[in-house]
Amino acid sequence: MSDVVRLRFLISLGPALFLCLSLSAIGPSAAAPAKPAPPAPPPDQPVTVEEEVLSITDKITKPIDNDAEAMRHNDLGVAFVFKGDLAQAIDEFTHALRLQANYFAAHLNLANTLLDIGRYDDALTEFKAALRLKPDDLKAHNDYGVALKERGDLEGAIAEFRTVLRHRPDDVNAHNNLGVTLKAKGDTEGAIAEYRTALELQPDDVNAHFNLALALIDKQDLEGAVGEFRTALRVRPNDAKIRFNLGYTLAALGRRTDAAQELRHYLRLERDTPANRPWLEQAESKLRELEMP
Template sequence: LGYLSISSSGSSRPNSGADPKDRIVEAETYHLAVALASSSKLEQSNRLLERLRVKLPEVTAILVSLGLNQQKMGKHAEAAEHLRAALRSDPGNVEAHYNLAVSWLALNQVDKAINELRMVLGIEPYHSRASYLLGTVWMRGKDYVRARECFNHMLEIAPDDYAAHYHLGVLATIEEKWQEGKSHLLSALKTDPESPEACNALGSVYFGQGSLNEARDAFLKAIRFEPNFAWAHYNLGLVLQQQKENKEAARHFRLALLADGQFQKARDALDQLERSSK
């Protein structure tokens, strides 16, 4: 299938009965399907890919493209089936393993996702997206040792990686390692100076250290970059409450609730503040 620019794991011997003109048409159809998918015309793309799959059932790129389209449509069970079929044809396909992990996570199949991500890193140790995704999985499971290993591995690949520094900063903050957290978050902000998440996390470090003015400035900066950032409003409210500026604290608790009506911590803080002011 040289004309198609995509490979099958089947026999490498040329199909003597295949008309080269047919292969050119199939290649053009595949590239049109990819272009349609990139323009968010997923149903049209899928129709073309399904037609190709009937003719070329073991061509990995077609199966992977179908899986990616199903992912974009939120149909992760169907995506997983296509990606597993791709891996039966090509067990070493990194893209299929990685995207299968994404679908398993969407389906809450965490152990299966971890296995796929480990497969990716076994084949391609410096696959930064797999390291990042695996790190976030460990982090959600509160396995901070393994999460830190993944994010540190990302820094071996790219020392200025924003996501790695940000998550290492958050991990250090969770463990109250304030100086380590501050160092990583400042590094993250060097890469992305307008990150509201990094500003908010840095504010949490300053708050943990008792540096209220620095914390206040960091939370205000986060809000400037993202005015509807509920956590930044809530955290700023806590700082203002410590600084005895209760009226302003209440205003930011209300803004947190305006941004997220289900934010229970902000509601509790506001209720407590209003009760104490009576």
């Protein structure tokens, strides 16, 4: 799991990336590389899947670039992202920039794709190039903030998210992004405030409910966390990762029957992939423990 996602829809089940097409189209990307397997949890302690930052823009500004060939390569890059061929997508975005060095959309698309494969320094270079071309573009500021968060520059990331919120204070996802980054910095109270602001703006936002639950676990408010997980599941009942976290939190509260039910549900929902295998094994082990007389 990763903490941050560029322009994404989901908290934990596979990121989707908004890309700048020549004709203002947008669409999803392949999932980010799998993270290393987490250590086994202590007995009866809630295990939390790290939250991801949600980012989404209402629209993409149509690029002013008139170089048809550069636009064609940019659009091909987006098509390869749809297919999950990120290496070919990077080649196409790079080709577009060779033809038109000041192509904002191609810089931003290349930056996000590089970030997806973990090439953080190269991604930061492309985000900076995009912002030199459009210093007031809030989407670029948000994405740059996500990249800085991934790179470990929490203060820089916070500054970028606050820039977005100064201009667009009702941006639910910027509040969520800021909350996750504040939590990573150790400011759990600040994170909770951002998640609650996001929920005031959009009460059914699954990401904010999920991230708020994780923050409440940090504050030892396990009952509050259970409430947030359950609220999130009312909106997205088949979210495996929320079921996983709810199961472990219920187990920590001693509610063995409810915990076992959630973990069984998780095991039915989660796909058996190499990336998910550590979580599946943890859930299977915990379920066996809960089912013991």
